[in-house]
Amino acid sequence: MLTEEEKRKYRRHLQLPEIGEAGQLKLRAARVLVVGAGGLGCPVLQYLAAAGVGTLGIIDADVVDESNLHRQILFGPADVGRSKAETAAAVVARLNPLVATEVHNTRLDLSNVRALVEAYDVVVDGTDNFATRYLLNDACVLLGRPLVSGAIYKFEGQVSVFNYQGGPTYRCLFPVPPGADEAPNCSATGVLGVLPGVVGTAQATETLKVLLNLGEVLSGRLWLFDALTFATRTLRFARRPEQAALHLGTAEPAAYAELCRPALPTITAAALRHTLAGPAAAVPLLLDVREPHEFAAGHLPGAVNLPLSQLDARAAEVPATGAVVVYCQGGTRSAQAVARLQAGFGLGNLRSLEGGIGGYEG
Missing domain, CATH: 3.40.250.10 (Rhodanese-like domain)
Structure with a gap:
């Protein structure tokens, strides 16, 4: 049963018949891993914490840089030089003391991805490089975890949910990893400061829908957003068995190291x-x-x-x-x-x- 404090805090959720007390208890029992406490991870963590997701894992090996502050809204000038994961966890604790945080102040790679993904119910990808996206996808396929993916570029963003209830995976949509010179990032190209807020909030929405089995999840659909025109469109894509099963059933994907190496240090x-x-x-x-x-x-x-x-x-x-x-x-x-x-x-x-x-x- 929910405590009286939880009933007060989550009253607006409890008033929704689609959620109610049973749904809020599901959220309290849920464990979500947020990979990256940057532009996307910040709004994801805020809204999942506010919604009452019981345990939030935060993985990020970086420290706060002054150039992060225009879009990474969990941090302020006093946080520059501090660990992103630890600082984000402290903010989450202030936002909602009922939520537990697990800090992973490390970089995701082949040596730790399986143990990390296996410890959570849903994985949210807030990274900015393709290597980690493929790495997370493969681990989620291997372990049967839904992957809520978001990406941003200059003024554009996209969101999808992969590996959900037998649905398409990241490799079904993007079978071939791009080369290093084909993969731009925010540090090289820039990004509109508010864009991660829009995309990250959409990711948080999809995560709650997955946890609550609510509505129509963005599985097999890629939601695209253009901040300059405020136009949105949704592309549909199908499961490709030869891609979805690429690493399924293997203890450690032997082909992975060749297809997609972990992100460069x-x-x-x-x-x-x-x-x-x-x-x-x-x-x-x-x-x-x-x-x-x-x-x-x-x-x-x-x-x-x-x-x-x-x-x-x-x-x-x-x-x-x-x-x-x-x-x-x-x-x-x-x-x-x-x-x-x-x-x-x-x-x-x-x-x-x-x-x-x-x-x-x-």
Whole structure:
């Protein structure tokens, strides 16, 4: 039974015959994993907490950067440099003390995705990279979990629900992962600050519908939103058995590593500033992959210049041990450099600076 406090708090839900006390008890018993406490994750966490979802898992390895504040509304200026997951959990606790939070201050990858997804009833994808989206999809298919997916780009957003009651999966809609140079992100292209609020709220809505078995869930449908025209449209897509069953029934998808590697390791400008201000022993090597004329015009103190155009020929100059932060002007070339050094030379000690030197100095 609901407590008197819960009855007062969720009174407007209880007045809806489609929810009522039985539905609110379902929400209290539910466990939802929110992957990414950024632009999409912030409204998702707020509304799910307010709705009374009993346990919210929050996974994010990043810290708050000043450039996040125009769209990531759980955070303020005083939070810059703090863990996103831990800060978001603290805000959720203030919003609704009846909701439990589980903080996963780590990056999602092949080593932890199965255990994390298996511990929750529904997974909400608030990430900004394709590798993690495919990784989450495959884990949800493997473990039978619904995946509420959202994505944003400049002024446009989209939402769908994958792997719901035998419905289509992410790979049914997008069978082939794009290349690294075909996958833009907010740090490189920008985004309208209010857009994640619209899309994230839609994701929260779909999550509640899944948990309550309410209405028509966006399974097999992709909802598209254009903030500039306020036009919306819905595209229908079908389950593709050869894609939906791609990894089903395998303990650890052997083909996954080839089809879609985990997201490239990155570091935010705030995290790098914090590291550079710390003990000298912890300061990473800074590798500038811009062209020599760009390097000569200005670079981070102590950085070494190794242009992307010369990377393959000079890869032996990159140390295989010790932390190395790779940067360029905006973050695109450094991501390419890290991907090439990981794939071709087995270097696992590299991180790409999000937003590049432009974001660091801006």
